[in-house]
Amino acid sequence: MPKRSLRPTMRDVARLAGVSPMTVSRVQAGSALVAPETRDRINAAIAALGYVEDKVAASLSSRRTGFIATIVPTLTNSTFADTAHGLTEALRRSGYQLLIGYTRYRMSDEESLIRTMLERRPEAIVLAGMSHTEAAGTMLRGAGIPVVEIWDCGEADPIGYAVGFSNIESGRAAARHLIALGHRRIGAIGPTIGDDAHDFRGEARLTGFTEVLREAGLSTDRIVQRGDVPLSFAGGAAAMAHLLDTAGPLDAVFAISDLAAFGALMECQRRGIAVPGSLSVLGFGDFEIGDQCVPALSTIGIDAEDIGRRVGELLLRLLPGDAGDHGPTPTAVTDVGFKIVERGSTAPRPVST
Incomplete structure (x- = not known):
């Protein structure tokens, strides 16, 4: 041998x-x-x-590992990839590296990953959302390192720090926008709520959307939750097909992600339904595919890379050694906001004559 x-x-x-x-x-x-x-x-x-x-040997003597644990729901969603890219770029000059895990939107997987990551003594932990199992929350609160929850803020107090936006408010903004365009028969698409797999942020958008419809005196019967988490192109198309088959006349549809909105748009095209002439479609996330499809998707825009950058800058202030600038104590919550991006898939409702 x-x-x-x-x-x-x-x-x-x-x-x-x-x-x-x-x-x-x-x-x-x-x-x-x-x-x-x-x-x-x-x-x-x-x-x-x-x-x-040999970084392992070095960490044993210095008690520092030099890595940031990062937990996201999926690696196939470009928004989370962009956030990881922004975080990596912000940390590059400091020498810290990311160790990334993904949960498939499953609470049990997140809990297991948190335990596994903490066993390896990260310098900090970054994770998507503010909803965790009781055991996961206990581990995070007792970790003794900076904990940053991302892609959400406003509805609960963070365990440590939060960098994101209000998903409920983004859903409310989506409903108000469609109502302002003159639409009244409005639907929405989201995934089924499972026992373990949850898209809590998507569910919050639907909650905000539903609240505004009710406040406006509009029906909420056209809000559909079908398909696996996360809602995909195919899942969006299937949910749209169900909505078109069962909901009666429809003016506009909001989908909790651009992936689902693209699937809904394709289903309309297969059925010969003109978008936006007969039906407006509004997505969420401002994915690249939404800007390139025909018609281009109107959406709720989030700067995913900026979220990562801001998290990196926050960590550089929190972590010890040369990386931190030891400036004023950062605020617990950083709200990056969102915006309505109007493109070709939404239009004012035609005035009846």
Whole structure:
């Protein structure tokens, strides 16, 4: 059998570069105390040997792991990917890295991931939403590290910090917008509420949407919750088909995500229903596909990457060492807001003659 190669050590690098292991360690830490020519010699030795620093050993001595635990519902949704990108970019100069897990919108999976992440001693933990199991909440409150809940705020007090927006208010804004366009027979599309899988933020949007319809004296019978969490293109199309088949005359539809709204739009096209001539469709999230489809989707716009950036900037103020700027204590809640993005899939209701 072939011999197993030995992993190069810091001592091997020091020997090849003609310096002490302490000098190699200083270069690895980015110290300015090492002369440029010595640093170049050490970096050349690292490259020649293929040396990789043992962060586990370093963390055992420093009690710092250098990673931020990040838990999101899914990695296929571009909004959460954009948030992770913004967070990564904000942390890049500090040397912190993300360790990402996803829950598939399942409460039990989130609880398990929180336990697994905390066992590895992250510097901070970032997770989507403010709804958790009792056990998960207990672990987070006792973690002893910064906890940042994202993509939600306004309806509850955060465990530590929150960076997001009010999902209930975004649903209310969606209803008000469709009503302002003159629509009265208004429907909405969301996923079925499961035993363990929940899109709490989507459910909050529907709650806000429903409240405004009731306040306006409009029927809420056209609000449909069908399909698995998260609601996909196909799920949006199926829910739209059900709505068209059972709800009677319809002026406008709000979908809790652009994925579902795109599916609803395609179902209308298959049936020859003109959008927005006969029916307005409003989505949520401002996904790239919504800007490119025909007609382009009107939506509730959220700057997902900015959420990640703001979380990164918050953590750099909270974490110890060179990363933090030790400025004023950050506020517990950062509301990034949302906006109505009007495109081609919504239009004022034609005036009857």
